[in-house]
Amino acid sequence: MRKKFLRNSGNLLRDKTTLVSGIIIIVFLFVSILAPLISPHDPKDADLNRRLQPPVWSEDGSWDHILGCDHMGRDILSRIIYGSRVSIFVGTAVVVISAIVGTALGLVAGYHGGWIDTILSAIVDIILAFPLLIFAIALMAATGPGLKNLIMALAYKEWVRFYRLVRGDVLLAKKMEYVETARSLGARDIYIMFKHILPNVFTPVLVLGTLGMANVILMEASLSFLGLGVQPPSPAWGLMVSEGRQYMMTSWWLSTFPGLAIVILIITLNLFGQGLREAFDPRLSLEE
Numbered sequence: 001m002r003k004k005f006l007r008n009s010g011n012l013l014r015d016k017t018t019l020v021s022g023i024i025i026i027v028f029l030f031v032s033i034l035a036p037l038i039s040p041h042d043p044k045d046a047d048l049n050r051r052l053q054p055p056v057w058s059e060d061g062s063w064d065h066i067l068g069c070d071h072m073g074r075d076i077l078s079r080i081i082y083g084s085r086v087s088i089f090v091g092t093a094v095v096v097i098s099a100i101v102g103t104a105l106g107l108v109a110g111y112h113g114g115w116i117d118t119i120l121s122a123i124v125d126i127i128l129a130f131p132l133l134i135f136a137i138a139l140m141a142a143t144g145p146g147l148k149n150l151i152m153a154l155a156y157k158e159w160v161r162f163y164r165l166v167r168g169d170v171l172l173a174k175k176m177e178y179v180e181t182a183r184s185l186g187a188r189d190i191y192i193m194f195k196h197i198l199p200n201v202f203t204p205v206l207v208l209g210t211l212g213m214a215n216v217i218l219m220e221a222s223l224s225f226l227g228l229g230v231q232p233p234s235p236a237w238g239l240m241v242s243e244g245r246q247y248m249m250t251s252w253w254l255s256t257f258p259g260l261a262i263v264i265l266i267i268t269l270n271l272f273g274q275g276l277r278e279a280f281d282p283r284l285s286l287e288e
Contacts, residue, residue, distance in 0.1 A: 018275025021268040028265055032084040040075060041065075043082040043235045047073035052251045068253045070244065076253065079235035080261050086236045087265065090151055090220045091213040097155045099209050102162025103201070109163070110170025111193055117167075124160050132157055136219060140228040150229050154216055165208055169201045210273035214266045221262050237262050 031038065053069040054061050061068065067076040109117040127135070132154075139153035173179060174197065182192050223229035224238030232239060237258040244254025 015275050015279070017271055018279075021272040021275065024264070024268045025272055028084055028268075029088060031081055032088045035081045035085055039078040039081045041078040043074060043079040044233045045074060046233075049073065052247065052254075054251070055253055067257050068251075070240070070254050071247060071251075074233075076240075076257055079240060080237070080258055083235040083237045083240060083258060084261065084265075086147070086224075086230055086234070087217045087220060087262075090147070090154070091217045093151050094154045094158055094216045095209045095213050097151070098158035098212070099162050099205055101155075102159035102164075103166050103198075103205055105159070106163040106166030107170055107193055107198060107201075110167040111174055111189065111197065120163070121167075124163060127157055127160050130157075132215075132219060133222060136223060137226070137228060140223060145228050145231050147230060150220060150223060153223075154219055158212060158216060161208060161212060162205060165204055166201050169204060170197055173197045173200055207273060207277045210269060210276055214269035214273070217262070217269070218266055 047069075050065065050069045050073040052071060053065055053073070055068045056063055056066045058068075065075050065077070067080070070076055070079070105120055109120045130138075135157050136153045139156060140149060143149040143153065179192060179196055182196055187195075220229055221236075221238030221241070224236040225242040227239075227242070230236035230239055232243070240258035241255045241262075244251070244256075244258075247254050
């Protein structure tokens with residue numbers, strides 16, 4: 001198991017696309033953590049004297065505001081840097097909560113089956129009947145905007161992805177010989193679930209979490225764009241795109257730069273998640 005993990009890790013590092021994607025993700029992570037240190041200005045500092053100031057390479061641009069200023073004279077680069085904290089925090093929080101809840105319920109439902117599996121599967125089917133964005137909009141409309149409500153609204157449905165993955169893997173794993181052997185030796189169910197089955201579903205959960213984070217960040221940006229996520233004057237990429245859309249014909253940089261940040265982060269997360277899947281997914285390894 002350990003040798004196989006090390007071999008797959010080596011394959012992951014040799015994949016240039018995955019490696020570059022991982023480096024870009026690490027850069028985004030450090031930018032979000034070190035935002036107070038590297039941000040050139042206070043992201044909420046408004047000055048109408050520099051309203052709609054263009055980027056530095058434009059005729060009226062300034063090195064003091066490299067990416068220009070928005071309609072309230074706030075530095076766009078600083079707001080993008082601080083906005084990365086919102087996106088990464090929301091993405092991480094939602095994925096962690098969803099992974100814990102979905103894995104735990106999937107483990108129990110897949111292993112024990114019976115009425116527990118029937119009830120949970122029925123709940124999952126009901127939740128899946130609604131598109132994620134519409135489901136999140138409805139919850140945010142009911143609970144109100146805000147960071148906490150945003151995280152809970154996205155996690156309410158995101159856990160279903162982990163539940164279905166873990167449940168399916170557990171249904172297969174509990175029929176394996178090593179599980180039957182442990183059971184015949186008198187091992188308790190809780191011991192079998194966490195000692196023998198859970199380690200084998202950890203890697204697929206990790207891969208799904210990486211891919212799911214990209215989807216969560218996109219949903220966060222969409223809700224913030226619609227005014228149901230992070231509220232002004234707090235910086236959030238989706239909110240910045242929304243605020244700048246009415247100036248697109250004259251001040252394109254207001255929406256373009258935060259939009260590019262969203263695109264770059266989502267693409268790199270998807271590429272990195274796909275690389276993880278190709279390197280660690282045991283089903284792909286069997287196919288090879």
